[in-house]
Amino acid sequence: MNPAIHFQHVSKTYRGARGTFQALTDVSFDIQPGEFFGLLGPNGAGKTTLISILAGLARATEGRVTVMGHDVVADYAAARKSLGIVPQELVFDPFFSVRESLRIQSGYFGVKGNDAWIDELLAGLGLADKAGANMRQLSGGMKRRVLVAQALVHRPPVIVLDEPTAGVDVELRQTLWSFIARLNKEGHTVLLTTHYLEEAEALCGRIAMLKQGRVVALERTSALLAGTASTMLRFKTDDALPAELAAQARVTGRIAQIKAHDAAEVESVLARLRAAGVRVEDLEIGRADLEDVFLDIMQGRSTSVVSTESAAAVEVA
Ligand SMILES: Nc1ncnc2c1ncn2[C@@H]1O[C@H](COP(=O)(O)OP(=O)(O)O)[C@@H](O)[C@H]1O
Numbered sequence: 344m345n346p347a348i349h350f351q352h353v354s355k356t357y358r359g360a361r362g363t364f365q366a367l368t369d370v371s372f373d374i375q376p377g378e379f380f381g382l383l384g385p386n387g388a389g390k391t392t393l394i395s396i397l398a399g400l401a402r403a404t405e406g407r408v409t410v411m412g413h414d415v416v417a418d419y420a421a422a423r424k425s426l427g428i429v430p431q432e433l434v435f436d437p438f439f440s441v442r443e444s445l446r447i448q449s450g451y452f453g454v455k456g457n458d459a460w461i462d463e464l465l466a467g468l469g470l471a472d473k474a475g476a477n478m479r480q481l482s483g484g485m486k487r488r489v490l491v492a493q494a495l496v497h498r499p500p501v502i503v504l505d506e507p508t509a510g511v512d513v514e515l516r517q518t519l520w521s522f523i524a525r526l527n528k529e530g531h532t533v534l535l536t537t538h539y540l541e542e543a544e545a546l547c548g549r550i551a552m553l554k555q556g557r558v559v560a561l562e563r564t565s566a567l568l569a570g571t572a573s574t575m576l577r578f579k580t581d582d583a584l585p586a587e588l589a590a591q592a593r594v595t596g597r598i599a600q601i602k603a604h605d606a607a608e609v610e611s612v613l614a615r616l617r618a619a620g621v622r623v624e625d626l627e628i629g630r631a632d633l634e635d636v637f638l639d640i641m642q643g644r645s646t647s648v649v650s651t652e653s654a655a656a657v658e659v660a
Pocket residue numbers: 357358359364366384385386387388389390391392393
């Protein structure tokens with residue numbers, strides 16, 4: 344069986360007036376049909392570039408990409424028809440109503456008599472009462488829902504979402520994820536990029552991490568989590584941490600998180616906090632999460648983890 348998405352030695356160099364920039368270097372991995380796959384990486388890592396190449400909007404400088412077995416360059420129309428892409432940027436035509444824009448998009452893919460599916464999309468995405476509204480009247484979150492509906496109008500087997508929840512409210516996230524999870528259960532392949540690592544942890548069976556255009560992790564989500572230091576101390580404080588603890592802590596406002604591999608390390612961290620006179624509130628000891636794994640890999644505290652299983656899958660492809 345063909346992989347749903349196949350990236351083979353993909354490199355991308357942007358050339359402009361101010362010189363050249365290598366955005367992707369030798370990216371190779373496959374996503375199998377039915378997977379819910381996460382593509383993670385900091386801003387500028389190359390996620391949108393990789394998706395643009397997949398969508399046929401940008402050309403790889405080297406390498407080959409297929410969608411459901413169709414080459415995105417040589418067999419563009421078939422590859423594009425297999426894909427539903429929700430772009431990172433909000434792009435829309437202000438002159439049409441929601442329903443009109445979905446009908447136009449259906450026509451673009453040569454799908455006729457699509458109103459039953461359009462109604463299902465509107466209902467599933469919480470847009471039913473906005474069907475007649477003009478696109479320019481919608482809030483940002485509502486426009487985002489329409490973009491998702493537009494991407495799905497031709498029932499593509501492969502759904503690609505490029506930071507679909509950046510800056511959107513909790514309600515939209517929940518609507519979106521329950522709908523996308525349903526489509527994934529029904530057999531659609533999903534490729535997701537997101538900055539919300541708790542979303543990736545909850546949704547994605549497998550994850551690739553990009554750093555400066557290279558794949559630095561490719562693993563099952565469970566294996567990524569299992570491979571990390573297993574405990575994390577979390578607490579609130581108004582005091583500054585001593586320097587050597589601050590260097591290894593993840594601080595968000597008043598909340599500090601410090602990794603501790605075992606009970607002895609937990610004791611040692613607490614002793615150092617006490618010695619430094621740091622007042623600690625709401626202390627808890629929890630499991631490390633995907634954000635810890637991500638930060639370890641991105642900051643080079645953990646060596647790259649590309650599972651032999653995933654690597655083998657790429658070799659035989
Ligand atoms: N059209 C372009 N021309 C030149 N450089 C670009 C272009 N598009 C993206 N880049 C650069 O490529 C890098 C990767 O960008 P992008 O793929 O958008 O990353 P991400 O989506 O992971 O944030 C960034 O440094 C960005 O500035």
